[in-house]
Amino acid sequence: MVWMRQRREPVAVVVHDHGHGPEPCSRGHYSQETAHDRRRGRGQGWGRGWTQWPVRVLLGALTLSVVVTSGAVGIERYLGRKYMTPQAPLTRSSMSISDQISWTRRGENLPEYAPPVVLTFHDVNKKSTSPYAITPGAFDAHLTALENAGYRTLTAKQFTAYMNGGPTPRRSVLLTFDDGTDGLWKYADRILAKHKMNGTIFLITGSMDKHRPYYLTWREIQRMHKSGRWDFQSHTRAMHSVKPVDVTGTTGAPLVNRLWLEDKGRRETTAEYRARVLHDLAGSVKDIVGHGMPTPTMFAVPFSDGPGQQDADSQDSLARHLLKEMFPLVMTDHSSVPLTASRRSAAAGLVQRVEVYAETTPAQMLDNVRQNVQVPANAHRPLYERENWGGRQTRTSFDVFLGKAPKSANIPRYAKADYRPGSSVDWTNYSATALIGSLGNGTNQAALGVRTNSKEPVTVVVTRNRATLLANGYKVASRPLDAKSDHTVTVKVGRDTTTAYVDGQVKLTHQSNQPAGRLSGGVTIRSGINKDGNQWPVFKSLDISPLEGASRGS
Structure with a gap:
């Protein structure tokens, strides 16, 4: 017996939703309504008809922005890792009660108002063996000693205001740091913030972003500047070195020496020397201003504690005249005429600083600062x-x-x-x-x-x-x-x-x-x-x- 499938007739009534909820309708009416729905969708539906291309463009743009943003975040993260050294956590310094009492006593009997004393630091580094680098713990102790002795710190703007004839500030120091080493960001920044103090860094601008990780990067410098704790001044663009000054190979500081021109078999002329030095100094200013910081008003002489650089301190030298063309104030660590910050040094445009070395204890630093605090002409014994x-x-x-x-x-x-x-x-x-x-x-x-x-x-x-x-x-x-x-x-x-x-x-x-x-x-x-x-x-x-x-x- 052959079984034959019975043909199913189309259902006359179907259930369909035409926009008002499910409802029964005849198949003929269903066909008409769905056709109408399709036409309505093409003309009025979301993402269809005349609106489909703007919507698709918008969605594409949103997708692209997400991709670009993700890429930018990735690039920023990469640059941050490359040009931002992670900051070291603060460490507890070892400072005895007797030390802190002695630091306080070293500030006694000093004038409450006096011209500021300028201090020179170089690097703050945990592992360096350089005689110019101090450990983070030692730096913390030095700042604590200054606080205990009644000193506060000045910004570069406040210091310049005094040197320009402004009122004498309360007992204070200007903390300066030469070269622009990365330890200032990695270690010193958080210590400075802890003490609510300010610092001024003299940058060798041509070395920033280079010779990592020894020098700072411009990203770090900009972050430090935005904190309000740091100011930045000039230490040349590329003259912090020694170069040949004669045919025998004798070397000297480029700031104060006419260099030997090997290809020409002679020394620079005075005009060539002048052009080179001014170009370098102007370049250092351009570098700092170009990264969003104020125009430098101070300059620190490279190797001011080394041989062959005394000429930069001489009032009559060509180097001094060139510096005066660019900077109202010149800093040095050793000068034939030791003019600490004062009205007279302001008139001369030259300030001698008090240098801090790795072996300098906080007590020694305070004694050196005390010797440079301006006091009245009044001493009976x-x-x-x-x-x-x-x-x-x-x-x-x-x-x-x-x-x-x-x-x-x-x-x-x-x-x-x-x-x-x-x-x-x-x-x-x-x-x-x-x-x-x-x-x-x-x-x-x-x-x-x-x-x-x-x-x-x-x-x-x-x-x-x-x-x-x-x-x-x-x-x-x-x-x-x-x-x-x-x-x-x-x-x-x-x-x-x-x-x-x-x-x-x-x-x-x-x-x-x-x-x-x-x-x-x-x-x-x-x-x-x-x-x-x-x-x-x-x-x-x-x-x-x-x-x-x-x-x-x-």
């Missing part, structure tokens, strides 16, 4: 402040000025000491009086000097029977004295006039034609003998006080 006497003493101890002659063989015949040479830079309108004894028979002599390290220091030299006034080493006046072994010398230092009195009777005067801003300075004492075995003169007393009507701190 300075001969007993041995720690405040500096300058060249010619292999003798300070005792030679107090009547204790050196006992060693081959002793010198001359000794000199400056009272607070770094703290008296702005002294003027003051008086210094010394009682000098043991002048013997005229074969020994002593001197009281004023305006120390100025453009025209003045010295009164006395022997048993004569007084001589010297200005910048040249004799300007001389008078006989009543012959005796003790003489009292008083020197009054005015704005541009120096007047000396010996025993209250003999008067010697000098009027300077130098600008008054170049004549300020402190006190120097000198002793000398003409023959070995002679009695050295003795400074029995010394007093320094402001002249009547002199302003505070002058």
